[in-house]
Amino acid sequence: MTRNTVSSPPPPASDSIAQALSLAIHEHRLAPGTKLGEGELAEIYGVSRTVIRAALQSLSHTKLVDIRRNKGASVASPSLKEARDVFEARELLEPRTARSAAARATASDIALLERHISDEHAALDASDPGRALYLSGLFHNEIARIADQTTIAGFIETLVARSSLIIALYWRREAALCEKHAHHALVRALADHDATQAEALMRSHLVDLHSALDLRERNARAPSLKAALSQ
Amino acid sequence: MTRNTVSSPPPPASDSIAQALSLAIHEHRLAPGTKLGEGELAEIYGVSRTVIRAALQSLSHTKLVDIRRNKGASVASPSLKEARDVFEARELLEPRTARSAAARATASDIALLERHISDEHAALDASDPGRALYLSGLFHNEIARIADQTTIAGFIETLVARSSLIIALYWRREAALCEKHAHHALVRALADHDATQAEALMRSHLVDLHSALDLRERNARAPSLKAALSQ
DNA sequence: CAATCCTGCATTGTATACAATTATGTGTCC
DNA sequence: GGACACATAATTGTATACAATGCAGGATTG
Numbered sequence: 001m002t003r004n005t006v007s008s009p010p011p012p013a014s015d016s017i018a019q020a021l022s023l024a025i026h027e028h029r030l031a032p033g034t035k036l037g038e039g040e041l042a043e044i045y046g047v048s049r050t051v052i053r054a055a056l057q058s059l060s061h062t063k064l065v066d067i068r069r070n071k072g073a074s075v076a077s078p079s080l081k082e083a084r085d086v087f088e089a090r091e092l093l094e095p096r097t098a099r100s101a102a103a104r105a106t107a108s109d110i111a112l113l114e115r116h117i118s119d120e121h122a123a124l125d126a127s128d129p130g131r132a133l134y135l136s137g138l139f140h141n142e143i144a145r146i147a148d149q150t151t152i153a154g155f156i157e158t159l160v161a162r163s164s165l166i167i168a169l170y171w172r173r174e175a176a177l178c179e180k181h182a183h184h185a186l187v188r189a190l191a192d193h194d195a196t197q198a199e200a201l202m203r204s205h206l207v208d209l210h211s212a213l214d215l216r217e218r219n220a221r222a223p224s225l226k227a228a229l230s231q
Numbered sequence: 232m233t234r235n236t237v238s239s240p241p242p243p244a245s246d247s248i249a250q251a252l253s254l255a256i257h258e259h260r261l262a263p264g265t266k267l268g269e270g271e272l273a274e275i276y277g278v279s280r281t282v283i284r285a286a287l288q289s290l291s292h293t294k295l296v297d298i299r300r301n302k303g304a305s306v307a308s309p310s311l312k313e314a315r316d317v318f319e320a321r322e323l324l325e326p327r328t329a330r331s332a333a334a335r336a337t338a339s340d341i342a343l344l345e346r347h348i349s350d351e352h353a354a355l356d357a358s359d360p361g362r363a364l365y366l367s368g369l370f371h372n373e374i375a376r377i378a379d380q381t382t383i384a385g386f387i388e389t390l391v392a393r394s395s396l397i398i399a400l401y402w403r404r405e406a407a408l409c410e411k412h413a414h415h416a417l418v419r420a421l422a423d424h425d426a427t428q429a430e431a432l433m434r435s436h437l438v439d440l441h442s443a444l445d446l447r448e449r450n451a452r453a454p455s456l457k458a459a460l461s462q
Numbered sequence: 463c464a465a466t467c468c469t470g471c472a473t474t475g476t477a478t479a480c481a482a483t484t485a486t487g488t489g490t491c492c
Numbered sequence: 493g494g495a496c497a498c499a500t501a502a503t504t505g506t507a508t509a510c511a512a513t514g515c516a517g518g519a520t521t522g
Contacts, residue, residue: 061292151316
């Protein structure tokens with residue numbers, strides 16, 4: 001039985017708080033660079049700084065939060081290079097994972113994926129793009145889980161989370177509804193156990209996503225300004 | 232300059248302690264399943280449990296240490312499935328990374344890799360197989376670093392570390408000097424910028440390593456016994 | 463004699479207190 | 493008026509104190 005995310009009787013453990021913060025970052029309620037003061041968070045969640053520190057350290061291990069000694073924690077703000085790194089990693093891992101998933105997907109897996117898609121569309125209709133993005137990430141995580149490679153699935157989970165930050169920073173408005181049916185087509189390939197097709201679709205889906213970002217070098221004249229402002 | 236592992240004037244930060252423990256696990260001085268009591272470690276390193284807890288949590292994120300609520304921390308003891316997962320991940324990531332590294336390796340990179348190899352041989356001659364294993368891991372990490380994909384390099388680092396635990400648990404004595412010249416051949420391919428060859432050599436090297444492990448199912452009759460004893 | 467419950471000890475989880483570092487705001491000097 | 497220096501406040505890092513949980517040993521009872 002999975003423990004519920006935030007229960008009231010026992011004060012929230014550090015894991016719950018980390019998850020809550022992670023969700024807020026996923027949904028773009030916490031923007032990159034936002035300062036995460038320990039005392040402030042301790043008051044919000046009604047726990048001591050000890051617990052907050054554990055949660056923040058946990059998030060820093062997944063690169064969602066940036067901790068600098070004596071300077072505190074803030075929501076991470078991936079550089080251009082980091083952004084490219086993350087997407088290169090995704091393009092290496094996820095197509096292969098989709099291939100494995102196609103061989104193993106069961107009917108209930110497919111049903112769950114379709115539910116994610118419809119939830120995502122519902123969130124979009126409700127003008128909650130943050131939540132839609134989060135659900136879109138869940139979709140990718142779910143495929144990794146289906147592939148039954150726990151280690152790689154864990155990697156993908158952190159990559160998806162970091163992608164959320166990257167999208168917050170580098171998304172181009174011009175790039176429109178990119179993945180309207182990309183996920184649908186992927187699910188169909190998985191349902192058909194068409195491994196090659198699933199791999200190809202995942203690859204092109206990620207390439208689409210990648211190209212919807214503006215990862216060109218900029219501010220060559222004042223490279224330190226942006227870094228200074230972002231904190 | 233890398234900060235030394237345990238310095239006296241400033242009390243060792245949690246990172247230093249995590250690194251020291253990680254090294255001890257790498258070198259098989261700490262066996263899988265070993266209990267890591269907070270008080271004991273606090274006394275050893277002359278710091279409070281606060282710092283120890285941070286170090287242990289850090290190690291638990293890389294799966295080197297297993298923390299169970301109210302039960303404390305122990306050196307992780309990967310299951311057969313985890314072991315297979317880790318090596319599947321390595322076989323997916325590292326060949327591609329070696330390919331990238333071949334395109335980028337500089338003369339100083341090659342020199343550093345060769346130094347690692349000779350250090351490794353020196354450790355073997357000094358009958359210090361634990362250190363040799365650690366240096367062998369450094370070799371793999373170094374290649375990932377050369378490829379200049381920080382994210383993937385980070386993944387590989389954790390995979391290499393976990394491999395050390397897996398080797399401690401599942402190494403077959405029969406499997407003899409597996410990689411005597413595997414690393415040498417790999418370095419040569421990198422020096423020649425022969426990407427295809429580097430990728431192939433890395434792949435076969437990992438397959439060799441994988442097949443030198445005994446990852447067959449066992450104890451089908453009493454599956455819980457081993458788990459019970461390992462803690 | 464075996465199984466069970468109870469008690470005491472050891473260890474971990476959390477909160478608080480203190481120390482160290484950084485950030486801020488004010489006053490002075492040029 | 494601007495820049496530097498110092499004092500003060502706020503925040504983080506570490507240690508310690510207390511609470512809660514788990515473990516072990518022994519007594520009790522059937």
